[in-house]
Amino acid sequence: MRRPSLAALATLLLLTGCAPSPASESGRLVMTHDNRARAAILDAAPGLTGAPLLIVLHGGIGSAAFLRRRAGVTLAARGWAVAWPEALDDWSDGRRDADGLPFSAADDVGFLRALVDRLAAQGVVDRDRVFIAGPSIGGMMTLRMACEAPDLIAGAVVAIAALPEGLDCPGAPGAPALPMLFLHGTADRIAPPEGGRIGGDSVFVRDRGRVGAIADTVALFAARNGCDGHDETALPDRDPDDGSRAFRRDYRGCAAPLIHYVVEGGGHTWPGARALRIGAALVGATNRDFSATAAIEEFLTGLADD
Template sequence: MTRHTIEAGGRPRTYTVVGPRDGADARALYLIFHGSRQTGAKHRAFTGGAFDAPAERGSAVVVYPDGHKGNWNDARRSSAFPARLENVDDVAFTRALIGELTVSHRIDPGRVFAVGYSNGGQMVMRLAHEAPELIAGAAVIAATMPAPEDFLLAGAPPVPMPVLLVHGTKDPIIRYEGGRPSWWVRTVFKVGGQSLSMPRTAAYFAARNGITAEPVSTTLPHRPGSTGRTTVERTEHRQEGRPPVVLYTVHGGGHTIPGPAKGPAVIGRTNQDVSTADLVAGFFEDVRRRPEPVRNRAADSAGPTPRTS
C-alpha cells in the first residue's frame, strides 16, 4: 500500500494504491470513493479493508482517492461544502488517476469500476453522467439519485452501464424513501435538495439502460450466526442485451456498508449476512464474462458540464 500525489484540476491531489506495480498486465481498477468527512485511509479502515481483496488476489488494483477537505464535488445543486464551493474538479482528478495508473500499474482502462459510499456514491453518479467513458460500471452505497431539479447533470444523455446499488431502509442520513434531508443532516453535512427513493433510483438507472422488463426480487438467506435484525433483499433489473441494474435493500440497515466491519451504532445497524465488497467484485466479474453490446462510449458520453450556480 503506497500513497501518491498527482496534479489534477490545478491542485495537488492524493490517493492510496493497493496492489503492486509489477503485477499482471491489464488488471481491473477499482476506484473507492469515500464518504463525507472521511479520507481514503479512513474509509479503508471503516470497511476493514474489505475492498482490498481483488488486489490481494492479483486480479485488480484498488485505489482510495482523497476528496478535498473531506468531500467530493458531486452534482447535487444544493451541496455547500468546500469541494463544491471551490468548484474542485474531481472529474479531472479521476481522469488523471486512470491515466497515471494505466502507465504505472498497467491497468486496463476499459475495466475501471467506480465504487462510492454516501457523498462518494454521489460522486460515482456524477461520473456516470458526466464522464461515462471513464468507467465500465458503477456501485453506489448509501446514496440516492437527486431529483431532476436538484441535479446539475439532469440533461446528460443516457449512456448504459452496469450499476449496483446498496441501501438500508433505516438510513438516518440518506433516507431510503428519498425526499429532503433532515435539518441536522443539512446542517452537519452541508447538503440539501430533494432526492429520489432508492427503488426509484434503481428504476432510473434501469430506464437509462433501456431495460423495460419488470424487476425480480429475492430475499437472501441469513448467514449462520446472524442476529437476524436486518435482512437483505436483492432486486434485479435485467434484460437480454442490456447492462443490469441490481439493488440490495438492507431492511433495518443504517447508513452502513454491509460486511465484516460494523459501522458506529449512531449511523444504524450493519448487516453481516453479505459482504458488499464481495457483491461488487462478483457483479463486475459477471458483467465482464457477459459483456454488453459494443459501442463507442466516448462518442455516447458528450454531455453538459455541471453548473455551479
C-alpha cells in the same frame, strides 16, 4: 479521521519530484490537477500490467485510508489495481446548498480522469476495465461519474446514496447503458430512501444538501439500461437479531446488468461490516446476512472477466 492538508500534499509532491512515482507498487500517489495537489492510495502488485482498476471513493466522514481499512477489499490480491482517491474537502458530486451553490468547486471529474490517464499511461491498468464505487457521498460522486463520464468506466457501484438534487443526469433514450449495482437500507436516516435533506432534521446541524429518492435513481439507470422489470430474492436470514432483512433485485432484459440490494430495516451502514462505534442510534442497524464487499467483488469480477 483528519485529512491531509494542502500543505502536506504539496510537501509530498515535492518529495516525489516531478516525475510520477512507480504506480505498480502499493503506496501514495500525488499529482497536480487544476493547479491543486491531489492524492490517492494505490494497491497494486509490483510489476502489474494491463489490470482492471477499481476506484473507491470515500464518504463524507473519514478518508481514503479510513475506508481502505474498513472495506476489506481483496481485489488487489487477485490481480487488480485498486485506487483510493482523496477528496479535497468534499466531493463535487452535484449537491448544492440552500443558496444553490455547490458544496465543492473542485474538478473531481477531471481529477479522476487524470488518475486513470496516469495509470493507463504507465501500463498498469486496462482502460476498458475501469470501475468505480463509493458509499454515501462517495456514492453520490460515483453517480456523477456515471452521469457525466460513462465513457471512462465499465461499471459502477453505489452504496447508501442517491442522485443529489441539482445533478443533471441524462436519462433514456440517448444515455449509454452501464452495469450498475445499488445497495441501500430502508431505514437510512442520513441518505433518506424517500429523498430529502441529507441527515433529515436531526443528524447534521449544518446543511449537507438534498438527495432524490433511491427508487427514482434506480429507475433512471434501469431505463438507461433498457430493463423491463426485476426479480426479487430474499437472502438467507443468517442473523435474525440484526433488525434487518436483505433482498436482491436482479433486473431483466437489460442491455447492461443492474442489481439492487435492498436491506429492509438497514441503516446508513455496510452489510457484513463491524458496527461503527457511534452506534445504531445515529446510523441505524447493520445487516449481518451477507457481505456487501463480497457481493460487490463478485459483481465486478464478473464484469472484468467478460
